[in-house]
Amino acid sequence: MTVAIEVRNLRKTFKGGVTALDDVSFQVETGTVFGLLGPNGAGKTTIVRILTTIIAPDTGVATIMGVDVTKSPQQVREHLGLAGQAAAVDERLTGEENLFMIGRLNHLPKQVSRDRTAELLHDFGLDYASKRVLSTYSGGMRRRLDLAAALVARPPVLFLDEPTTGLDPKSRNDLWEIIEKLLIDGTTVLLTTQYLEEADRLASRIAVVDHGLVIAEGTPDELKANFGATVLELSFKDEQVASKAKTAVVALAAAAVQQIEDRLEIPVADGAATTALVLERLLDEKINPTRINLREPSLDDVFLALTDQPAATEG
Amino acid sequence: MALAELTANPHRSRLYWMTADALTITKRNLLNYVRIPQSLVFSTIQPVMFVLLFRYVFGGAIGSETSKLGLSYVNYLMPGIFIQTIAFGSVQTGVGLAEDLQKGIIERFHALPMTRSAVLAGRTIADLIRNLVVIVIMVIVGFLVGFRIGTNVGEFLAGIGIALLFAYALSWFFALIGLAAPNSETAQVMAFPLLFPLTFASSAFVPVETMPSWLRGFANHQPLSVAVNAARSLMDGPVAAHAAGSSTGDLTLTAIIWCVGLLIIMIPLSVNIYRKRV
Numbered sequence: 001m002t003v004a005i006e007v008r009n010l011r012k013t014f015k016g017g018v019t020a021l022d023d024v025s026f027q028v029e030t031g032t033v034f035g036l037l038g039p040n041g042a043g044k045t046t047i048v049r050i051l052t053t054i055i056a057p058d059t060g061v062a063t064i065m066g067v068d069v070t071k072s073p074q075q076v077r078e079h080l081g082l083a084g085q086a087a088a089v090d091e092r093l094t095g096e097e098n099l100f101m102i103g104r105l106n107h108l109p110k111q112v113s114r115d116r117t118a119e120l121l122h123d124f125g126l127d128y129a130s131k132r133v134l135s136t137y138s139g140g141m142r143r144r145l146d147l148a149a150a151l152v153a154r155p156p157v158l159f160l161d162e163p164t165t166g167l168d169p170k171s172r173n174d175l176w177e178i179i180e181k182l183l184i185d186g187t188t189v190l191l192t193t194q195y196l197e198e199a200d201r202l203a204s205r206i207a208v209v210d211h212g213l214v215i216a217e218g219t220p221d222e223l224k225a226n227f228g229a230t231v232l233e234l235s236f237k238d239e240q241v242a243s244k245a246k247t248a249v250v251a252l253a254a255a256a257v258q259q260i261e262d263r264l265e266i267p268v269a270d271g272a273a274t275t276a277l278v279l280e281r282l283l284d285e286k287i288n289p290t291r292i293n294l295r296e297p298s299l300d301d302v303f304l305a306l307t308d309q310p311a312a313t314e315g
Numbered sequence: 316m317a318l319a320e321l322t323a324n325p326h327r328s329r330l331y332w333m334t335a336d337a338l339t340i341t342k343r344n345l346l347n348y349v350r351i352p353q354s355l356v357f358s359t360i361q362p363v364m365f366v367l368l369f370r371y372v373f374g375g376a377i378g379s380e381t382s383k384l385g386l387s388y389v390n391y392l393m394p395g396i397f398i399q400t401i402a403f404g405s406v407q408t409g410v411g412l413a414e415d416l417q418k419g420i421i422e423r424f425h426a427l428p429m430t431r432s433a434v435l436a437g438r439t440i441a442d443l444i445r446n447l448v449v450i451v452i453m454v455i456v457g458f459l460v461g462f463r464i465g466t467n468v469g470e471f472l473a474g475i476g477i478a479l480l481f482a483y484a485l486s487w488f489f490a491l492i493g494l495a496a497p498n499s500e501t502a503q504v505m506a507f508p509l510l511f512p513l514t515f516a517s518s519a520f521v522p523v524e525t526m527p528s529w530l531r532g533f534a535n536h537q538p539l540s541v542a543v544n545a546a547r548s549l550m551d552g553p554v555a556a557h558a559a560g561s562s563t564g565d566l567t568l569t570a571i572i573w574c575v576g577l578l579i580i581m582i583p584l585s586v587n588i589y590r591k592r593v
Contacts, residue, residue, distance in 0.1 A: 052426040054593075077428040088419035090343060092350040097343075104339045105429040107332055133350060149423070159426075 003066075004030040004157055004188035005051065010060035012046055012212075020046040021057070022212035028205075030156075033179075033189040035203030037196065039307065043212040044192035048161045051190065052082050064157050078106075081150035081158045088146060089134055095121060095145050096130040099152055106153035113152070120148040124178065140171030147178065158182070160191045164198060176201060196300050210307045227302040232266040232275050234282075235291040248285045249278050268294075336430045340437020341444070344411065348445055355445070358407075359452050362400040366392070366453070369520055370460050380522050384558040386551060390465060393457040394474060394547040394555075395519030398539060400453050401446045401482035402514060406506040408442045408486040409493025413502040416494070416592065425593060432586050439486040446482045450475060465552035470563075474549035477570050481542040484574040487581035494588045513539045518547075522558065538573045545570035 005028035012021040021043045028034040036044045049055045051062055053073035062069045064076045082088075089098050096117055103113025121130045124144045134142060143163060150158060160179070164172040179202055183189065193199050199206050200220050208216040208223070216223060236242040242262045249266060250257050252274060258265040268274035275294060282289065327335075348354060369377075369392050378388035415421055415434065424434060454475075464471045489506055496502035516530055517523075517540040523531055534540055548556035548563040556563040 049422070054422055054425045074428060077426060080426060082423060082426040084419055084422060088421075088423040090347070090420055092347045093343065097346060101339055101343055102423075102427070105336060105424065105427045105433075107327075107335075107428055 002030040003027050004064070005034070005190060006061075006063045007047070007051070008061045010047065010050060010057045010062060012043075012050065012055070012057050019212055021050075021060075024060075024209070024212065024214055026207050026214060026217060028188060028190060030188050031183075031186045032205065033183060033191055033203045035199035035206040036190065036192040036209050037194075037199045037206050037303070038192075038209035039194060042209045044209055045161055046212075047209075048082070048159050048190065048192060052080055052159055053077055078153075079155055079157050081153065081155035082161070083143075083147045083150040083159070083163055084161045089142060089149060091135045092133055094131050094133050095126050095137070098134065098145060099149055102149045103152045108153060116152050116154075120151060124148045138171075140167055140174060143167060143171065143175055144178065147175070151182075155187070157188045158190070160189060162192055162194065165194065172198075196303060208303065208306055215306050216302070223302045224297040227297075227305045230268050230297060231295045231301065232264075232268045232278060233291075233293040233295055234264045234266065234278075234289040236262050236264070236287070236289055238262050241287060244285070245282060245287045245289070248287065249281050252277050252281060333430045333433065336433035337436035337440060339429075340433050341440040342437075344438055344441030345444060348441070355448070358404060359449055361403070362396060362449070362453055363456055365399065366396055366456055366460060369396070373520075377521050380525055384522060385554040386558065387461075389457075389461045390463065390551050391522075391547070391555075392520065393453075393462040394478075394550050395517075395543050396457070397450055397453055397475070397478045398481060398543045398546060399514045399519050400449055401478055402485055402510060402539060404446045404449055405442060405482050405485035405489050406503065406510065407445070407489075408439055409489035409491075409496065409502040409506055410499045411442070412438055412490055412493035413496045414499040417498055421593060431590070431593075435490060435585055435589055439483060439490060442486050443479060443483050447479060450478060464550060465554070466550060470549045473567070474546040477542060477546045477549065477567065477574075480574045481538070481570065484538075484577035484581065487578060487585055490585045491581060491588065494585060494592055513537060517543060518559065519543045538577065541566075541573050542570050 007027070008025050010021050010024045011019075013019045024043065024047060026034070036047060038044050046055075050057045051064065051069060053069050053076055056070050065079050067075050067079070069076050090101070093101065099117040099120055100113050103116050104110070106113075108116065121127050124147070126141060126145060126148070129137065129141060134145065137145065147160070147163065150160075163179070164175050167175065176198070179189070179191075183202075189202075191199070191202055203220065205219055206217070206223060207214045216227060218226070234242075234245065236245060239262050242259055242264055246257055246259050246264055249264075253266045253268065256267075266278060268278070272294075279289075279292075370389055374388045374392070381388050381391040384391075412435070415438070421434070425431065489502075492505050492509075493499075493502040496505055516526070516534045517537060518534065519539065523534045523540070526534055544555075544559040544561070545563075545566040548559065548566050553563060556566055559566060561569075
């Protein structure tokens, strides 16, 4: 495999002693999507800012296409595109003016900048709004333009820092489709996200980041297999019955049993076998569940198991 | 991949791209100004009010002083107004920079192969152009209230040139303040106490001789007075130079030295702070 992004032992402490990164290492294979998954403040954006030469790390090495980001930042900038969570576009410029400006600042000749602008506006379905200033764009349109701006110079390495945070489900889906199309032409993508669904759908490898450390890394399937247990979900007539059921089965579960109102979530390490035991116990106690569901592990469970805090849920 | 044909054009020199980047950012800032025309309208209304205030309210009282120097008050006043107007206009450089630094777009700029200092160069050049537009409006207003050129068009334009050079130097000074300020509102507020003594304890509106002696030293030699004296001599003629106790040539040279000196100090300082800040 060829490595497009390599990060070794990155550390970064900000003024005031806040440690943003505490020894982060990972590699991204060329032409793949690598997801950095973690809650707010985990250090994801700091990693992106270091890799895109915006800030320098305290110690550690980072390379893009084999070029060191601290030693040759200027050369690195020619290889990368950045689409940020802040939707970094100029509010008072039109879509067309924004893209043309980014083309010129990428040192593309004027004609090439013009051609790329027209091409991208078309590809991103923004033709109709090309002459409108961005303050009139919807959130989804702005994100699309932001992504288009990152692609003007056809960078081989693309950084997407929480590309869909704050978007409605429809716009999020549209953007995912665009990103998936990008992947076909061999662009290497580093994606940061709080959304497990997003990482699961787009990334071929995921690093879970928390408190400035990579706490787990692997393919989505590996992570689910290693860290997510199958969960037995049982619903009862009311909360009181659920409490009684909880007391009855708590000793059988692989981990803590959670009660959510009239519902129980019971981690069952070996799936069917424990499920049978749980149901048998409930029958003995004459407690009848109203609904039974066996849920396969999701990245949500992985995240919860690793960080002890729930991940951002889809809004 | 069409990467090779797309990325960095090897035929162009570093200097070419430094200039091109600065002009690209200049264009962006000018478009920003054009998209909020209210800003230009309001930044012109204030100096027009100053013209009317001094010309018609205070002018009668001050005029007897300037006529002793051989100048009608409107001719004395207008070069001062030009300089005052562009001095207030230069504050925009600091405000605009502070505003940019609060926005995400700066991060995007820094991930691009562009010259980083183009953000500062593009900002000051855009403000210079904006100041040029405002000064043209003020010249028209001046003619409407009775201002007349005492020299010739060439010298008058040289006077405008001094005003713009001074505006550019001040822009870099306010850039420094904008970069030190935590946000654009603070940049605006910080600029005012600096600007106030500079514009009013000066030769812009009244002859310095009418001020108390302790103030005269400052008022005579501070850079805004130096710029006003040069512009006034170039626009009104030797009478004005004589009133400032010098010749047009010397006053002009002093003003240029001040401006160039300010630029030599302020540009590296601003660039340095900018690099540290981002």
